[in-house]
Amino acid sequence: MAKPKLSYEESRRQNLEENRKKMLALNLPQLAQLAHPAPVELARPRTFEKHLVQVRRSTRVSNHSSPVYKEVFVERVRMPRMSYHSSWQKGLWNRTNASASDEARAAALHEAQELESGLGSDNPTIVKTIIPSYMSGGFFLCLKRQFCMENLPKGDEVMTLVDVDGNEYPTRYLAQRFGLSAGWKEFAFAHALVEGDALVFQLIRPTAFKVYIVRVKRSEGSSAGSA
Numbered sequence: 001m002a003k004p005k006l007s008y009e010e011s012r013r014q015n016l017e018e019n020r021k022k023m024l025a026l027n028l029p030q031l032a033q034l035a036h037p038a039p040v041e042l043a044r045p046r047t048f049e050k051h052l053v054q055v056r057r058s059t060r061v062s063n064h065s066s067p068v069y070k071e072v073f074v075e076r077v078r079m080p081r082m083s084y085h086s087s088w089q090k091g092l093w094n095r096t097n098a099s100a101s102d103e104a105r106a107a108a109l110h111e112a113q114e115l116e117s118g119l120g121s122d123n124p125t126i127v128k129t130i131i132p133s134y135m136s137g138g139f140f141l142c143l144k145r146q147f148c149m150e151n152l153p154k155g156d157e158v159m160t161l162v163d164v165d166g167n168e169y170p171t172r173y174l175a176q177r178f179g180l181s182a183g184w185k186e187f188a189f190a191h192a193l194v195e196g197d198a199l200v201f202q203l204i205r206p207t208a209f210k211v212y213i214v215r216v217k218r219s220e221g222s223s224a225g226s227a
Contacts (some may be wrong), residue, residue: 112199156173156176159171159209162211
């Protein structure tokens with residue numbers, strides 16, 4: 001027997017009802033809610049107000065004026081310097097422990113300047129007095145800028161230091177820093193140099209110095225002279 005033909009409205013309602021049952025069976029309404037959650041209200045930004053307040057001070061100092069700082073001069077403590085070269089360690093220890101006055105340093109410098117004047121003007125010369133920074137840290141001997149620019153190489157070179165006995169000590173001359181670096185430490189150790197000694201450097205070749213040493217006189221009787 002043929003089914004009675006349904007009207008359009010009845011057919012549409014029947015299809016909607018079937019679709020609703022299928023959605024319920026698949027939990028589609030709950031999934032739709034998860035896909036489109038309710039909007040969340042964002043928290044309002046916090047606002048801050050600036051107030052000037054007085055800094056709290058201890059009751060012990062609140063009634064006192066602010067401290068005033070000024071420079072003070074502290075006498076330098078002289079520490080004996082140790083040598084790691086046993087061949088001359090004892091002599092250096094004795095020279096370092098003996099004190100040298102400002103007058104003794106000035107006398108050594110004056111003697112070195114007289115020695116320099118006696119060398120003539122054929123070869124450029126320069127006088128340097130040993131100070132603590134030349135004998136500590138990285139062991140760097142700073143020469144005079146003008147002397148270096150006029151007489152020494154424009155780039156880094158190996159400069160040989162020749163003592164009065166003819167012994168040669170290669171050092172590294174750093175043109176940008178106007179001084180001697182690597183190798184200077186070995187020369188200083190080999191000749192037991194200490195603070196106050198005066199050195200005369202005579203440029204005998206474009207990359208070689210003849211070095212004369214004037215020892216600073218110490219209170220224990222060390223004599224000054226070239227070595």
